[in-house]
Amino acid sequence: MASHFLSLGVIMLITSSFSLASDSSPLQDFCVADRNGPVLVNGLACKDAKLVKADDFFFSGLHLMGNTSNAVGSLVTPVTVAQLPGLNTLGISMARIDFAPWGINPPHTHPRATEILTVIEGRIQVGFITSNPENRLINKVLQKGDVFVFPEGLIHFQRNVGHGNAIAIVGLSSQNPGVITIANAVFGAKPDIPNDLLAKAFQVDVKVVNQIQSKF
Numbered sequence: 340m341a342s343h344f345l346s347l348g349v350i351m352l353i354t355s356s357f358s359l360a361s362d363s364s365p366l367q368d369f370c371v372a373d374r375n376g377p378v379l380v381n382g383l384a385c386k387d388a389k390l391v392k393a394d395d396f397f398f399s400g401l402h403l404m405g406n407t408s409n410a411v412g413s414l415v416t417p418v419t420v421a422q423l424p425g426l427n428t429l430g431i432s433m434a435r436i437d438f439a440p441w442g443i444n445p446p447h448t449h450p451r452a453t454e455i456l457t458v459i460e461g462r463i464q465v466g467f468i469t470s471n472p473e474n475r476l477i478n479k480v481l482q483k484g485d486v487f488v489f490p491e492g493l494i495h496f497q498r499n500v501g502h503g504n505a506i507a508i509v510g511l512s513s514q515n516p517g518v519i520t521i522a523n524a525v526f527g528a529k530p531d532i533p534n535d536l537l538a539k540a541f542q543v544d545v546k547v548v549n550q551i552q553s554k555f
Contacts, residue, residue, distance in 0.1 A: 362430035362451075362513050371395040372424035382514070383420060383427050396425035404504070405437035412442025412499070420514040432514055436507045438463065438499035445520055446496045452516030454489040454509050456497070458482060461505025467495035494521060527555030 362382070371391050376384035386395070398418050405414030419432040426432055432452075436444055438461065446468075456465060458481045465487045466478025480500060481487055489495040491512070499505040525532065526548075534548040541548070 362428065362515075364430070365428040369396075369425060370428040372420050372427035374424065383424075385427070386424070396423070398423045401433075401435045401508070404506075405435065407437050407439035407442055407504075411445055412439035413437060413444045413497075415444065419511075419516065426514040429514055430512060432511045432516060434509050434511070436497065436509065438497070438505040438507075440499060440502050440504065442499050442505075444497040445522060446494050447518055447520040448492055448494050449489075449511060449513070449516040449518055450492060452511040452513035453491040454495070454511050454516070455486060456481075456489070456507050456509045457486050458484060459506040459508055461499055461503060462501040463505050463507055464498045464500045465489075465495070467493045469493065522551075523555060526552045 367385075367388075369388075369391065370385040371388075372383035373386040374383065376386075378384040401416060401418065403416075405416050407414050414437050416435040416437070417432070418426075418434060420426040423432075436456075438444070456463075460483060462480060462482055464478060464480045466476055467489050469475040469477065470493065479487065497507065525537065531552060534545050534552065537548045537552075538545045
């Protein structure tokens with residue numbers, strides 16, 4: 340009986356370990372991404388360790404202000420494995436977000452990462468929505484130096500609520516967190532999601548859906 344419970348405990352531990360994991364843990368000192376490698380894996384193949392150099396672990400540019408002259412008034416400058424090959428297998432990445440006055444980072448999700456945000460400049464309203472059926476909005480206005488975390492997979496947003504520019508730095512628990520911007524995904528899908536389906540889902544007239552789809 341004792342061995343039965345021990346085996347059950349081990350199985351539960353292994354299962355919970357996999358369910359709690361984000362990116363898989365590294366099995367060597369580093370695995371610099373080989374962007375031109377012929378091998379397709381869940382992530383990126385490793386560059387020959389003998390060819391690795393300091394620049395593989397280096398990125399420059401987060402001190403530069405992003406161009407916020409766009410429809411939403413913000414710009415995200417990512418530093419994921421795509422920009423910094425040395426992040427491969429390390430399970431982390433980051434980004435800078437610049438906001439024009441009253442600019443927004445629209446509602447979106449990161450399917451593979453939890454996000455933690457620090458305000459560097461300005462006042463930023465942040466929030467996320469809990470899953471069905473509650474769909475509860477949890478939001479707060481942050482000041483310079485404040486930190487806020489967005490749980491993995493939940494829809495969240497940021498908005499500059501000041502009259503000057505705002506800057507935030509975010510950390511993400513994946514080398515490649517992914518991003519799904521809700522409006523772009525739903526109304527900008529290629530090919531289009533049928534407009535009558537969207538009209539029923541959003542409980543609006545088809546003409547409203549057509550108008551929104553035309554903007555994406």
